[in-house]
Amino acid sequence: xxxxxxxxxxxxxxxxxxxxxxxxxxxxxxxVTLPVMHALVESGADIIELGVPFSDPNAxxxxxxxxxERALAHGSSLRDALAQVKQFRETDxxxxxxxxxxxxxxxxxxxxxxxxxxxDAGVDGVLTVDLPPEEAQEFNQHLSEAGIENIFLLAPTSxxxxxxxxxxxxxxxxxxxxxxxxxxxxxxxxxxxxxxxxHIRSLTELPVCVGFGIKDGASARAVADxxxxxxxxxxxxxxxxxxxxxxxxxxxxYAKGVSALIAEMRQALDN
Amino acid sequence: MNExxxxxxNHMPDARGxxxxxxxxxxxxxxxxxxxxxxxxxxxxxxxxxxxxxxDYDLAHYxxxxxxxxxxxxxxxxxxxxxLYLKREDLNHTGAHKINNTIGQALLAKHTGKKRVIAETGxxxxxxxxxxxxxxLGLECHVFMGEEDxxxxxxxxxxxxxxxxTVIPVTSGSKTLKDAMNEAMxxxxxxxxxTFYIIGTCAGPHPYxxxxxxxxxxxxxxxxxxxxxxxGKLPDALVACVGGGSNAIGLFHPFLEDExxxxxxxxxxxxxxxxxxxxxxxxxxxPGVLHGNRTYLMEDENGQIIETHSISAGLDYPGVGxxxxxxxxxxxxxxxxxxxxxxxxxxxxxxxxxxxxxALESSHAVAYAEKLARQMDPDQMIVVNLSGRGDKxxxxxxxxxxxxx
Numbered sequence: 110x111x112x113x114x115x116x117x118x119x120x121x122x123x124x125x126x127x128x129x130x131x132x133x134x135x136x137x138x139x140x141v142t143l144p145v146m147h148a149l150v151e152s153g154a155d156i157i158e159l160g161v162p163f164s165d166p167n168a169x170x171x172x173x174x175x176x177x178e179r180a181l182a183h184g185s186s187l188r189d190a191l192a193q194v195k196q197f198r199e200t201d202x203x204x205x206x207x208x209x210x211x212x213x214x215x216x217x218x219x220x221x222x223x224x225x226x227x228x229d230a231g232v233d234g235v236l237t238v239d240l241p242p243e244e245a246q247e248f249n250q251h252l253s254e255a256g257i258e259n260i261f262l263l264a265p266t267s268x269x270x271x272x273x274x275x276x277x278x279x280x281x282x283x284x285x286x287x288x289x290x291x292x293x294x295x296x297x298x299x300x301x302x303x304x305x306x307x308h309i310r311s312l313t314e315l316p317v318c319v320g321f322g323i324k325d326g327a328s329a330r331a332v333a334d335x336x337x338x339x340x341x342x343x344x345x346x347x348x349x350x351x352x353x354x355x356x357x358x359x360x361x362x363y364a365k366g367v368s369a370l371i372a373e374m375r376q377a378l379d380n
Numbered sequence: 381m382n383e384x385x386x387x388x389x390n391h392m393p394d395a396r397g398x399x400x401x402x403x404x405x406x407x408x409x410x411x412x413x414x415x416x417x418x419x420x421x422x423x424x425x426x427x428x429x430x431x432x433x434x435x436d437y438d439l440a441h442y443x444x445x446x447x448x449x450x451x452x453x454x455x456x457x458x459x460x461x462x463x464l465y466l467k468r469e470d471l472n473h474t475g476a477h478k479i480n481n482t483i484g485q486a487l488l489a490k491h492t493g494k495k496r497v498i499a500e501t502g503x504x505x506x507x508x509x510x511x512x513x514x515x516x517l518g519l520e521c522h523v524f525m526g527e528e529d530x531x532x533x534x535x536x537x538x539x540x541x542x543x544x545x546t547v548i549p550v551t552s553g554s555k556t557l558k559d560a561m562n563e564a565m566x567x568x569x570x571x572x573x574x575t576f577y578i579i580g581t582c583a584g585p586h587p588y589x590x591x592x593x594x595x596x597x598x599x600x601x602x603x604x605x606x607x608x609x610x611x612g613k614l615p616d617a618l619v620a621c622v623g624g625g626s627n628a629i630g631l632f633h634p635f636l637e638d639e640x641x642x643x644x645x646x647x648x649x650x651x652x653x654x655x656x657x658x659x660x661x662x663x664x665x666x667p668g669v670l671h672g673n674r675t676y677l678m679e680d681e682n683g684q685i686i687e688t689h690s691i692s693a694g695l696d697y698p699g700v701g702x703x704x705x706x707x708x709x710x711x712x713x714x715x716x717x718x719x720x721x722x723x724x725x726x727x728x729x730x731x732x733x734x735x736x737x738x739a740l741e742s743s744h745a746v747a748y749a750e751k752l753a754r755q756m757d758p759d760q761m762i763v764v765n766l767s768g769r770g771d772k773x774x775x776x777x778x779x780x781x782x783x784x785x
Contacts, residue, residue, distance in 0.1 A: 164553060164684040165670060167562040168408040168569065174552050186682035212406055212669040217683030239406040239669065243396060264410035266572065271412065289410055290570040 112205035112233045113258055113281040116155055117316045117337065126378045127282075127338025128153055128329070129318055130345055130371055131209065133160035133176040134193050135185025137353035141360045142193045145349075148364035150204050153375025157197075158236070158340065161190045161210030168238045170293035172343040175350060187214040187223070191230045198231035207234035207260060207281070212244075220248055224255045234258035234281045242278050249278055262286050263309060265301060276313035283309055283317045284340065287332060290321065293343030297322040303335045326377025333378050345370055387710065389636040392703065397586020397673075400709060403702035405585040407672045411565070414572045419587045421491055426594070431487065438483045439598060442516070443473045445480075447599075449606035449763065454733045462616065462756035464749060466736070466766045467603045469627065476739065476768030477599060477627045478509035482578055484595035486513035489576035496520040496575045500564040502529055502557035502623070503694030503741065504536025505768055506580030511545035521545040524563045526556035529693045536772050554687045557697045561671050581624025582701035585672030589701050596630025603763055604634050611761055617642045617752060620765035621744040622715065623659065623695035625704045627767035632713060642714070645704060646748045648690035649717035659688035659696050662708050662715035670698070675705045691720040691776070692740035694768075718744040724780065726750065727770060739768035740776065 110118075120127055130149050134142050146157055162180035166173065187210070194206050208227070215223050215237065227235065235257060240248060242261065252259045258281030263272055266289060276283060287302050288294055306317050319332035320340030329339040348366045357363065397403045405415060425431040439445040447468045456464045469477040482499075489497055497519050501507030507523040514521035523540055527549040530537055540547050553559040561584075568577045582592040607615050618635060620628035622645040635641045650658030658664065661676040668677040670685060678686050678698035690696040707713040718726075723740060726747035731737045738746050742765070749764040756762070770777075778785045 162684075164686075165558060165562050167565045167671075170566070171552075178553070181684060186684065188682065213677070213679065213685070214683035216668055217679065217681070238408050239672070241405065241407065241409055241412060244404050244406055262409040264408075264413075266410050266413035268413060268416075271409075275409075286408075286410060289572055291566045294570065 111256060111258055111281065112203070113156065113207070116205050117282065120155060126333035127155040127316070127318055128371065128375055128378055129156045129158055129338055129340040130154045130367070131158040131160055131340060131342035132345055132349065132367070133162060133173065133180050134190035135162055135180035135183065136176040136346070136349055137179040138183065139185060139189060141363045143196050144360040144364040145367055146193070146197050147201065148368045149371055150201060152368040152371040154204070154371055155338070156205045156207065158207050158209050159190055159194065161187050161208050161214060163211040163214060166211060168291055170291040170343060172293045172347050172350065176346045179353060187218060191226050191232070194232050195230035205233040206231065207236060208232055209236040209238070212237050212240045220251045224251050224257065227257055228255050232257060234260045236260040236262070236284060238262070242275055245278070253280070260284055265289055265305060269308065272309055273312055276309065276315065279315060281315070282337065283313065283315050285309060285317050285319045285336065287319050287321045292321055294322055295324070297328055299331050299335070302332055306336045326373045329374045330377040339374070339378070341374060389633070393586065393590055397590065399703045399706035401667070402674050402705040403586055403589055404674055405672060406669045406674065407585045408569065410569045410572065411585070414568065415585055415587065417492070418488070421488055422587055422591050425488065425491060435484055435487060439480065443479050443483060444471065445598065446602045447471050449603055449610060452734050455730060458733050459750045459753045461753035461758065462760040462762045463758070464753055465615070465761060465763045467599060467631065467763055469599060469765060469767045470736070470738065470742070470769035474509050474512050475771065476505040476509065477596060477630060478506045478580060479512065480598055480630065481580065481592050481595045481626060482506070482509040482513045484591070485578045486517055489519065489578070490517060492576055494574055494576040496522070496571065497578050498522045498524065498564050498567050498575055499578045499580060500524045500557065500560040501580060502560070502696055503692065504529070504533040504540065504772065505694060507545070507547070508536050508539050508543070510578050511540040511543035514545060515543045522567065523547050524550050524560040524567070526550050526554070526560050528555045529557065532776060533693055533772060535775065558685065581626045582629045582703060583624045583671060583673055583675065583699055589673065589703055592626050593629045593633055593703060596626050597633045599627065599630035599765065600632060600634035603631060607761070607763065613761070614638055614641055615763040616640070616756065616760040617644060617762045619644045619646060619745045619749045619752065619762060621646045621695060621741050621767060622662070622700060622704060623648065623697050623741065624699070625701040627765050629701060629703055631765045636712060643712065644748060644752065645713050645715045646744045647715060647717045648692060648695035648744060649719035650689040652719050653717050657689040658717065659690040659698065660717045661698060661700050662704060663717045667705065673702045675699050675702045691723060692744065694739070694741040695744065716748055718747045722747040727777065736766070737770035738766055739770045740773045742767045
C-alpha cells in the first residue's frame with residue numbers, strides 16, 4: 110500500500126486528522142529544506158507537500174510566489190526537489206511526501222524520466238496544479254503504473270459532473286481548494302467548505318483534505334472538523350520569508366521557526 | 381506542406397481546444413468552470429445573427445472598418461521586387477488590430493452580465509483597446525502590465541488612465557508581459573464571479589485561442605476580398621509579425637486553404653537568434669506548457685521559462701499561440717525572425733518613403749517583407765499586416781537616437 114493511504118488509515122484508526130504542511134524546495138537555500146522537512150514531521154506533520162519551484166506559478170499568491178523566486182535565484186529546480194526527497198528518505202521511510210508543482214518542469218524532464226526519478230527518490234504522490242484531468246490522461250497512466258498517487262484539486266467552482274470525473278481519476282486524497290483565489294488568500298467560508306466536502310465524500314472513499322486560506326490552529330481545526338485534514342502553506346512560507354529577509358543562514362533556525370507553527374496546529378487538531 | 385493530407389482548417393481546434401498536440405486547457409481547477417461558461421456563451425452567440433450584426437456594426441462604425449489595403453508604390457519601387465501592399469490595421473480606432481478582438485470579447489462580457497473586465501498588456505495596445513471598450517460599455521477595467529513595460533510604454537499607460545482604467549504594475553518574475561498574464565490569471569481566479577478576462581492574443585486556455593482568432597479573422601477576410609477587387613488575384617505571400625500571434629492568425633486564417641498563398645510569421649529576433657536573447661520560440665524554442673496551453677516556449681533545461689528580449693514590448697513574450705505552433709509543424713506557415721536593428725531600419729524606411737509610421741512590432745513584418753520582395757518578381761504581390769501605428773514607440777526611438785523628447 111502507498112504511504113499516503115497507509116497514513117490515512119492509521120489516522121482514521123486513531124480518530125485524528127491529517128496535518129499537511131507545504132514548503133517550497135530550495136527556499137531560501139538548498140541546505141534548508143531537509144532539516145525543515147524533518148522538523149515538520151517531528152512537530153506533528155502527517156504528510157509533507159514539497160513545492161517544486163517554477164518561474165510562472167500562477168496559482169500562487171505573493172507569499173508563495175516569492176518563495177519560488179528565492180529558490181530559483183540559486184538554481185533550485187525539479188531535480189533538486191527529487192534529491193531532497195531522496196535524502197529525506199534516508200532517515201524517514203514512513204512519512205508520505207508529495208510533490209506539488211506545475212506541468213512544464215515535468216514535461217521538460219519527460220514523464221518517464223520523471224517517474225523513474227520520483228520512484229527512486231521515494232515520492233508518494235504528485236499534484237500538478239495546471240494539469241486538470243482532461244490533460245492528465247497520459248501522465249495519470251504513467252503514474253498509476255508506477256504506484257504513485259495523482260492528487261487532484263477540486264474547487265468551489267467544480268460542477269457535480271466534474272467532481273465525479275475528478276474523483277474517479279484521483280488517488281491518495283482529494284485536495285479541496287477552500288476558496289476562489291490564489292494560495293494565501295484570506296476569505297475562508299466554512300459553510301461553503303462543508304457543503305462541497307460533504308458532496309465529494311458522497312462520491313468517493315478517498316480522504317478529503319482542505320487547503321488555501323488556513324492561517325492558524327483555529328482555521329486548521331475548523332476545516333479539519335469537516336474533512337480528513339488541513340493543508341497549510343502560506344503561513345509557513347511566510348515564516349521562511351521573514352527569516353530569509355532577516356539574513357538568517359542557519360538551517361536549524363528555519364527548522365525551529367516552522368516547528369513552532371506546526372506544533373500549534375497539531376495541538377489544535379488533536380484537542 | 382510536409383504531407384499531402386487535406387487539413388480542415390475550419391474545424392480546428394478540436395472540441396477540447398487542441399491544434400494537434402498544442403493548445404488545450406492547462407489551468408487550475410478553479411478556472412475550468414469560467415472557461416466552460418465562456419465556451420458555452422461563445423458557442424451560442426457565434427452563429428447568432430444578432431450578435432454577428434452587432435459585432436459587424438461596431439467594427440464598421442466604432443472601429444472604422446474595413447481598413448484599407450494600400451499599395452505602397454514608392455516603398456515597392458525603392459525595395460525592388462514584388463508589389464508591396466499594406467493592410468492598414470494601424471488606421472483602426474486606438475491604432476492597432478487589438479480593438480477587433482476587444483470589441484468581440486466585450487460583447488461576450490456583456491452577455492455574461494459581468495461588470496468588471498481585466499486584461500494583460502505588453503506594449504499597452506491591448507490594454508488601451510480593452511480600456512476603450514470598457515469605457516464605452518461602462519465596465520470597471522483593471523489592466524495588468526509588467527513594471528518594465530510600464531516604463532517603456534508610458535504613453536499608453538497614461539492613455540489607459542485617461543480612459544478610466546486602473547493600470548496595475550506587475551513586479552513579479554521578469555516584470556514583463558508573461559508576468560502580467562500570470563497576475564491577470566491570479567486576479568481572475570479570485571474574482572471569477574464578477575470578472576471577465578479579455579485575453580489579448582490567440583494564446584491561453586481554450587477557448588481563447590479560437591475566439592481571438594475568429595474575431596481577428598476579419599483582417600484576412602477583408603484582405604482576401606480587397607486583393608481580388610484591387611489586384612484581381614490572391615496575394616502570393618502574406619507577412620505578419622508574431623508575438624502571441626493574433627494579428628498574424630487574423631490575416632492568415634481566411635487564406636489557409638488557398639494553397640498558392642505562402643505565409644510568413646515574423647518573430648522578434650532581438651539581438652539575433654544566435655545570441656539566445658530574443659523572443660522567437662518558433663525559431664528557437666521547444667514545446668511546453670505555459671499560460672493554459674501547450675505551445676512552443678523559450679525555456680531552460682529545467683523547464684523554467686526564460687526572459688526574452690525584443691525592442692518591441694508587444695513581441696516580448698516567451699510563448700506563442702498554439703495554432704501557430706501547429707501551423708509550423710505541419711509546414712503551412714514559415715516562421716522567420718527579424719532582429720532589433722533590422723526592425724528599426726524598416727521603421728525608419730517606411731516612415732520616410734510612405735509617410736506611414738509602423739509600430740515596432742509591425743516593423744518586424746515590414747523588414748521581412750522587404751527581404752522577401754527582393755526575391756520575388758514585380759508581377760507578384762505581398763500583403764503585409766501593418767498591425768499598429770508607431771506613435772506609441774516614439775519615445776523608444778528617440779532614446780535610441782539619443783534625443784530627449
